[in-house]
Every structure is written in structure tokens, then in C-alpha cells.
Amino acid sequence: MRIKNRLFLEDTMAKEDCIEMQGTILETLPNTMFRVELENGHVVTAHISGKMRKNYIRILTGDKVTVEMTPYDLSKGRIIFRSR
Structure with a gap:
């Protein structure tokens, strides 16, 4: 039995x-x-985000x-919070 695509936990990115x-x-x-214009310009x-839509x-x-952005x-x- 061969495993084609083996992913290791340390290689995958977490949501954090x-x-x-x-x-x-x-x-x-x-x-x-x-x-959206960010603070850095x-x-x-x-x-x-889904919870804001819901x-x-x-x-x-x-x-x-x-x-929230991915690297x-x-x-x-993704817009996750709206300030007052």
C-alpha cells in the first residue's frame, strides 16, 4: 500500500x-x-465572514x-468585525 500525498502536521497552517x-x-x-484600506495604506x-452575514x-x-488575511x-x- 502506497500513500501518495503525505501531509505532516507541522507543514500545514492552522487557522491561527x-x-x-x-x-x-x-x-x-x-x-x-x-x-478596504488597511492602516498601513x-x-x-x-x-x-459567515457569522456577520448570519x-x-x-x-x-x-x-x-x-x-483577516492569509499569508x-x-x-x-475576510471582514470579521465591525467597530462602532
């Missing part, structure tokens, strides 16, 4: 390896996507949000 940053909503895009495209959290232009693609993110 995501990068969280603060940002401001610049504009609303179709399909509940948003253009970079602009990313982000979508709403609880009908409304996001408007100018809102302060927390964006693999820093141009896309």
Missing part, C-alpha cells in the same frame, strides 16, 4: 496563522465584497473593520 489588521471601508462592490478586497451585520462606507494572498481578506 491568519493576519488580522484594522482598516476602513472605501467602497462597496457587488456580491457583498468591499474595498494597502488596499485589499474583502468579503463578510447575524445581518450591516457594513457601510467609512466603517472601521477588522480584516498566501495578501490582496484578499
Whole structure:
């Protein structure tokens, strides 16, 4: 018996390896996507997380949000929190 793709636990990324940053909503895009300017000046495209969508959290232009990004693609993110 051969194992083709063997993954080792130390090689895989955990959910805790995501990068969280603060940002401001610049504009609303179709399909509940948003253009977010991060604190460091970079602009990313982000979508709403499932729990925010489920609880009908409304996001408007100018809102302060927390964006979660993976180190693999820093141009896309997930909005996980909207500040008051």
C-alpha cells in the first residue's frame, strides 16, 4: 500500500496563522465584497465572514473593520468585525 500525498502536521497552517489588521471601508462592490484600506495604506478586497452575514451585520462606507488575511494572498481578506 502506497500513500501518495503525505501531509505532516507541522507543514500545514492552522487557522491561527491568519493576519488580522484594522482598516476602513472605501467602497462597496457587488456580491457583498468591499474595498478596504488597511492602516498601513494597502488596499485589499474583502468579503463578510459567515457569522456577520448570519447575524445581518450591516457594513457601510467609512466603517472601521477588522480584516483577516492569509499569508498566501495578501490582496484578499475576510471582514470579521465591525467597530462602532
